[in-house]
Amino acid sequence: MTVNAKTTATGGNTWRNLPAAQQPEYPDAEALRDVIADLASYPPLVFAGECDQLRARLASVAKGEAFLLQGGDCAEAFDAVSADHIRNKLKTLLQMGAVLTYAASVPVVKVGRIAGQYSKPRSKPTETRDGVTLPTYRGDSVNGFDFTEEARIPDPERLKRMYHASASTLNLVRAFTTGGYADLRQVHAWNQDFVKSSPSGQRYEQLAREIDNALHFMRACGTDPEEFKTVEFYASHEALLLDYEGALTRVDSRTGRLYDTSGHMVWIGERTRQLDHAHIEFASQIRNPIGVKLGPTTTAEEALQYIERLDPDREPGRLTFIVRMGADKVRDKLPELVEKVTASGATVAWITDPMHGNTYEAASGHKTRRFDDVLDEVKGFFEVHKALGTHPGGIHVELTGDDVTECVGGGDEIFVDDLHQRYETACDPRLNRSQSLDLAFLVAEMYRDQ
Numbered sequence: 001m002t003v004n005a006k007t008t009a010t011g012g013n014t015w016r017n018l019p020a021a022q023q024p025e026y027p028d029a030e031a032l033r034d035v036i037a038d039l040a041s042y043p044p045l046v047f048a049g050e051c052d053q054l055r056a057r058l059a060s061v062a063k064g065e066a067f068l069l070q071g072g073d074c075a076e077a078f079d080a081v082s083a084d085h086i087r088n089k090l091k092t093l094l095q096m097g098a099v100l101t102y103a104a105s106v107p108v109v110k111v112g113r114i115a116g117q118y119s120k121p122r123s124k125p126t127e128t129r130d131g132v133t134l135p136t137y138r139g140d141s142v143n144g145f146d147f148t149e150e151a152r153i154p155d156p157e158r159l160k161r162m163y164h165a166s167a168s169t170l171n172l173v174r175a176f177t178t179g180g181y182a183d184l185r186q187v188h189a190w191n192q193d194f195v196k197s198s199p200s201g202q203r204y205e206q207l208a209r210e211i212d213n214a215l216h217f218m219r220a221c222g223t224d225p226e227e228f229k230t231v232e233f234y235a236s237h238e239a240l241l242l243d244y245e246g247a248l249t250r251v252d253s254r255t256g257r258l259y260d261t262s263g264h265m266v267w268i269g270e271r272t273r274q275l276d277h278a279h280i281e282f283a284s285q286i287r288n289p290i291g292v293k294l295g296p297t298t299t300a301e302e303a304l305q306y307i308e309r310l311d312p313d314r315e316p317g318r319l320t321f322i323v324r325m326g327a328d329k330v331r332d333k334l335p336e337l338v339e340k341v342t343a344s345g346a347t348v349a350w351i352t353d354p355m356h357g358n359t360y361e362a363a364s365g366h367k368t369r370r371f372d373d374v375l376d377e378v379k380g381f382f383e384v385h386k387a388l389g390t391h392p393g394g395i396h397v398e399l400t401g402d403d404v405t406e407c408v409g410g411g412d413e414i415f416v417d418d419l420h421q422r423y424e425t426a427c428d429p430r431l432n433r434s435q436s437l438d439l440a441f442l443v444a445e446m447y448r449d450q
């Protein structure tokens with residue numbers, strides 16, 4: 001892997017002269033240039049070979065031989081880079097993964113929205129409170145969450161903090177997933193706790209018992225594979241800030257190809273997926289597995305163009321469509337996209353993001369989501385694929401391992417009046433630990449029905 005700023009520049013710069021939506025307006029261009037130069041000299045956060053490995057895993061998802069679980073914070077925050085937060089999030093994802101693996105009877109590819117999810121596209125450039133209007137908060141990588149003029153000024157130094165926060169997070173994630181914490185028996189024991197100790201968990205007693213029996217059976221047969229002791233886990237985030245992503249893009253010395261070494265997988269969001277803009281061009285230049293969010297206005301022709309631009313070699317695993325239509329639209333809008341893409345001969349992975357199309361503002365002013373809408377969108381997604389004979393490849397969820405009160409509903413029900421209790425997200429509402437496990441068990445049941 002070459003970490004030379006000059007080498008990074010060659011071949012991968014075609015996006016630089018194109019319009020890019022949602023970029024911060026830094027007051028000091030020189031300060032930004034200095035930061036980018038520093039970042040370009042920093043070591044890569046991930047290795048190209050790991051990105052290739054994830055692409056191979058996602059190829060299995062695209063072919064219907066694996067399921068993708070992608071989840072984590074809406075917006076990571078610098079002050080949440082702590083062992084507790086990271087461990088709780090990881091623990092939740094591992095628990096979800098164990099349930100889904102058993103029910104789906106296929107490998108579950110585990111990818112966090114983690115170690116880089118610090119930047120947020122926003123609907124409005126400004127926010128007004130009590131007659132005061134300030135630039136909107138765009139994630140810790142851009143400006144501060146506090147509602148003060150000073151905090152809201154975009155500061156390029158934050159890009160370096162993002163790099164360091166991502167590096168520490170990734171370091172701990174690697175330690176947790178390979179150092180014994182992720183042992184399947186341990187993860188299953190946590191699930192048993194959830195089933196025993198929470199009212200919502202009790203509904204899944206049967207499934208948990210089956211998993212337990214399967215583990216006992218394997219142990220009785222003398223099977224204790226190494227694979228049970230560690231977990232393959234990948235990091236992903238939205239490739240939003242092109243200055244940062246460009247600075248972390250490096251030439252892979254093995255192949256001479258460009259990789260964005262800020263994360264294993266990056267995705268292009270709903271607000272930046274314009275075909276003639278910089279984000280899609282940037283994504284077309286790198287070899288990482290790429291996700292593209294598809295909202296309800298996406299046309300089949302656009303979907304085909306994404307394939308043309310991002311997956312010209314029709315390589316399974318290269319492109320994942322992350323569908324976020326909304327529970328009320330997915331059944332109407334998705335079939336045409338899946339039909340036309342399938343008819344084109346491309347093998348993409350289809351996964352559902354049941355969060356972003358289902359946000360609304362509660363009377364208290366909190367942005368929230370109903371657990372039932374989230375579940376209904378997943379159901380709609382599965383129904384569409386079942387009707388078309390295609391593979392519902394996975395789920396992409398905003399979640400946390402903490403007991404927050406941001407989304408309403410779930411087995412351990414959160415009511416609208418509870419929202420204020422632990423509303424901790426810096427941007428969009430996340431499923432809490434219990435709601436996330438609930439969702440995993442319900443998706444597992446859906447998958448079995450499928």
Ligand SMILES: O=C[C@H](O)[C@H](O)COP(=O)(O)O
Nearest residue numbers: 074120121122123124427428
């Ligand atoms: O996470 C997604 C977007 O950043 C978020 O939904 C935008 O939220 P906003 O409409 O409050 O700007």
Ligand SMILES: C=C(OP(=O)(O)O)C(=O)O
Nearest residue numbers: 121269270271293324356
């Ligand atoms: C901004 C996001 O989603 P979308 O682009 O789908 O709105 C996100 O996933 O953080």
